[in-house]
Amino acid sequence: MKIGVLSQFPELYSTRRLVEACESRGHEALVINPINCYMNINSVKPSIHLAGAEVPQLDAVIPRIHTSVTFYGCAVVRQFEMLGVFAANDSISIARSRDKLRALQLLSRKGIGMPITGFANKPHDIPDLINMVGGPPLVIKLLEGTQGIGVVLAETRKAAESVIEAFLGLKANIMVQEFIKEANGSDIRCFVVGDKVVAAMKRQGPDGDFRSNLHLGGHGEKVRITPQERKTAVAAVKAMGLSVAGVDILRSNRGPLVLEVNSAPGIEGIEQATGIQVAEPIVEYIEKMVAARKANHQVIA
Numbered sequence: 603m604k605i606g607v608l609s610q611f612p613e614l615y616s617t618r619r620l621v622e623a624c625e626s627r628g629h630e631a632l633v634i635n636p637i638n639c640y641m642n643i644n645s646v647k648p649s650i651h652l653a654g655a656e657v658p659q660l661d662a663v664i665p666r667i668h669t670s671v672t673f674y675g676c677a678v679v680r681q682f683e684m685l686g687v688f689a690a691n692d693s694i695s696i697a698r699s700r701d702k703l704r705a706l707q708l709l710s711r712k713g714i715g716m717p718i719t720g721f722a723n724k725p726h727d728i729p730d731l732i733n734m735v736g737g738p739p740l741v742i743k744l745l746e747g748t749q750g751i752g753v754v755l756a757e758t759r760k761a762a763e764s765v766i767e768a769f770l771g772l773k774a775n776i777m778v779q780e781f782i783k784e785a786n787g788s789d790i791r792c793f794v795v796g797d798k799v800v801a802a803m804k805r806q807g808p809d810g811d812f813r814s815n816l817h818l819g820g821h822g823e824k825v826r827i828t829p830q831e832r833k834t835a836v837a838a839v840k841a842m843g844l845s846v847a848g849v850d851i852l853r854s855n856r857g858p859l860v861l862e863v864n865s866a867p868g869i870e871g872i873e874q875a876t877g878i879q880v881a882e883p884i885v886e887y888i889e890k891m892v893a894a895r896k897a898n899h900q901v902i903a
């Protein structure tokens with residue numbers, strides 16, 4: 603097969619590992635920067651061009667769309683879909699999971715555990731918003747934040763009110779969340795491919811930080827997850843419509859609580875922490891799906 607890895611960063615570990623996994627399984631891999639693609643959208647022969655030439659017909663793409671370019675990146679994935687190319691994560695599901703409010707609403711509709719979360723747009727009734735999520739201590743998050751930046755723990759009502767007021771005053775979109783103290787500054791990253799958790803790591807934040815993000819100095823180690831955690835991770839990925847995703851889970855007294863479903867999960871951290879290869883199962887999954895699609899088309903024809 604010819605597989606496109608849609609990434610702006612060919613030198614990144616994750617991109618390199620995906621290319622390596624494609625090649626080691628006998629496929630040709632092309633790294634395509636989605637941001638440099640330009641598209642001809644018409645009803646007769648839609649196409650995608652890059653650097654003056656048409657992108658060759660691919661069998662599949664692995665989208666690794668950075669959060670800063672979700673809008674254009676998803677349009678490029680959609681164009682590949684229009685050309686009949688299989689996308690390991692489809693454009694609609696990527697967009698869905700990037701909208702933090704929508705993603706949490708979808709998880710809640712499916713009855714998947716999550717921390718009690720409140721959203722507000724205007725600073726009209728901050729005390730009630732704080733009560734809604736059970737009062738302090740609570741976590742306030744900037745919706746535009748990633749990698750733990752813009753995630754604040756407010757231990758008192760006064761602190762919570764000031765932070766919420768400040769964020770809303772700056773017209774930032776925020777969510778206010780129950781603080782899961784018993785998670786002890788750690789979370790579980792489950793790497794899901796298809797309907798399986800192929801690897802899981804526990805991430806622990808540096809001393810004194812409740813955030814476990816590796817980018818903030820946290821460290822990861824292999825962890826055995828419970829059947830309930832496994833089920834929750836797979837259900838969360840399904841709720842988004844994704845096939846390849848990282849699910850962040852907090853271990854709480856009332857069971858696993860999903861924080862986020864990431865459609866372009868980092869490969870380096872989890873492979874290094876667990877010693878498990880996660881790129882190869884992605885390519886295996888694509889092989890299975892493309893073969894199934896071909897078989898279906900034959901039946902229809």
Ligand code: ADP
Nearest residue numbers: 717741747748749750751779780781782813814
């Ligand atoms: P980001 O998407 O920016 O990484 P997260 O929502 O994942 O933001 O939060 C970053 C980290 O902060 C999480 O990995 C987790 O360790 C911690 N955290 C986030 N929300 C809560 C919460 N409600 N209770 C306890 N810890 C939390």
